[in-house]
Amino acid sequence: MSGTAADRTIDCDVAIVGCGVAGLFAALNLPRDLRVVMLSKEAVDHCDSMLAQGGICVMRDHNDYDSWFDDTMRAGHDECRPESVDTMIWSSRDVIGELVRYGVDFDRTDTGDFDYTREGAHSRNRIIHHKDTTGKAITTALLAQVRRLANVRIMENTVMEDLLIEEEGGPDARCAGILARDAAGTLAVRSRDTLLATGGVGGLYEHSTNYRCLTGDGCRICEAHGIQLDHMDYVQIHPTTLYTTKPGRSFLISESCRGEGAVLLDAHGERFTDELQPRDVVSQAIFAQMAKDGTRHVWLSFDRVPRQVIRDHFAHIHRHCLQEGYDITCEPIPVVPAQHYLMGGIHVDQNSTTTMPHLYAAGETSCNGVHGKNRLASNSLLESLVFARLAARDIVRRRHGWTR
Numbered sequence: 001m002s003g004t005a006a007d008r009t010i011d012c013d014v015a016i017v018g019c020g021v022a023g024l025f026a027a028l029n030l031p032r033d034l035r036v037v038m039l040s041k042e043a044v045d046h047c048d049s050m051l052a053q054g055g056i057c058v059m060r061d062h063n064d065y066d067s068w069f070d071d072t073m074r075a076g077h078d079e080c081r082p083e084s085v086d087t088m089i090w091s092s093r094d095v096i097g098e099l100v101r102y103g104v105d106f107d108r109t110d111t112g113d114f115d116y117t118r119e120g121a122h123s124r125n126r127i128i129h130h131k132d133t134t135g136k137a138i139t140t141a142l143l144a145q146v147r148r149l150a151n152v153r154i155m156e157n158t159v160m161e162d163l164l165i166e167e168e169g170g171p172d173a174r175c176a177g178i179l180a181r182d183a184a185g186t187l188a189v190r191s192r193d194t195l196l197a198t199g200g201v202g203g204l205y206e207h208s209t210n211y212r213c214l215t216g217d218g219c220r221i222c223e224a225h226g227i228q229l230d231h232m233d234y235v236q237i238h239p240t241t242l243y244t245t246k247p248g249r250s251f252l253i254s255e256s257c258r259g260e261g262a263v264l265l266d267a268h269g270e271r272f273t274d275e276l277q278p279r280d281v282v283s284q285a286i287f288a289q290m291a292k293d294g295t296r297h298v299w300l301s302f303d304r305v306p307r308q309v310i311r312d313h314f315a316h317i318h319r320h321c322l323q324e325g326y327d328i329t330c331e332p333i334p335v336v337p338a339q340h341y342l343m344g345g346i347h348v349d350q351n352s353t354t355t356m357p358h359l360y361a362a363g364e365t366s367c368n369g370v371h372g373k374n375r376l377a378s379n380s381l382l383e384s385l386v387f388a389r390l391a392a393r394d395i396v397r398r399r400h401g402w403t404r
């Protein structure tokens with residue numbers, strides 16, 4: 001077996017690498033009699049799921065299917081896998097219902113309905129949210145539920161170094177766990193099934209909204225073992241992050257700000273583009289305007305956003321900008337595009353299975369085809385949850401000798 005040298009060994013039924021929404025939701029959807037080991041590269045809150053601001057999409061009613069499907073395909077330059085988009089949309093209401101049962105407190109209107117908002121390239125308000133910290137609300141709720149499970153062990157500050165593979169190079173090659181390292185040395189986590197939910201690649205970029213620890217580990221290790229990757233060059237640049245000369249992670253200014261009326265201005269205070277176009281189109285417009293004006297950023301004005309919406313919906317963004325010296329209630333802020341998301345990744349099928357038996361991938365590290373060449377805003381949290389649950393279900397089916 002490859003990658004077997006280790007100081008210690010842990011045996012389990014399922015190993016999950018990553019503690020963002022994909023990893024956590026998969027664990028919650030596995031039977032309680034399976035032993036599950038979850039690894040987090042750093043602290044469990046150092047995952048991009050915690051950083052998602054805007055919200056999560058949901059099919060409002062059956063009339064919403066066609067427009068959401070078309071919006072996703074159009075944003076993805078018609079390179080999305082139609083069957084994956086279909087699966088995500090039809091699963092959305094069930095997944096949102098499960099999140100609510102787990103305690104996620106989505107914002108509501110006075111009538112008790114979800115407070116739907118809109119972001120770029122959406123033709124309809126279909127995004128629900130918890131203020132401007134939706135990812136944190138979802139991830140925190142899921143983490144609390146997982147911590148209650150006696151069958152799940154979470155190991156923080158534990159870095160995956162390799163896969164454990166039996167019969168590597170032969171027709172019966174299969175994943176048998178992972179090789180990891182923590183403060184005590186090397187660790188072999190031997191498992192019947194393994195799920196990679198290791199996140200994106202932002203740590204490889206100078207300017208990114210991602211945590212620095214997200215360096216494409218799952219993709220890199222899979223590539224080394226000949227496991228298929230797809231479209232690793234499909235990297236999304238988010239149009240609006242707060243411009244700063246300080247080093248470190250770029251602070252995201254949620255697309256939902258533009259959905260609620262914030263507009264982009266050039267160096268002369270003039271609006272220069274339609275802010276609700278797909279992210280790649282808006283980013284290109286900003287880069288072009290910066291080149292034309294000879295500036296390192298453009299401006300985002302909240303003048304058209306009601307002050308109460310800023311204070312309630314965008315409280316986190318408002319507070320952070322104040323700390324940086326900008327009051328979005330009365331002045332524009334400097335914004336610039338930055339790396340944000342990987343649409344490519346480890347190739348998976350409709351059940352989140354990779355090209356190696358007993359190895360699954362979900363979340364940003366995977367490529368199930370939902371996003372195509374350019375992700376539609378607020379599809380990412382939902383896609384991660386939907387396909388993580390499908391991975392868990394496939395693991396159970398195969399343990400019982402039954403697959404679709």
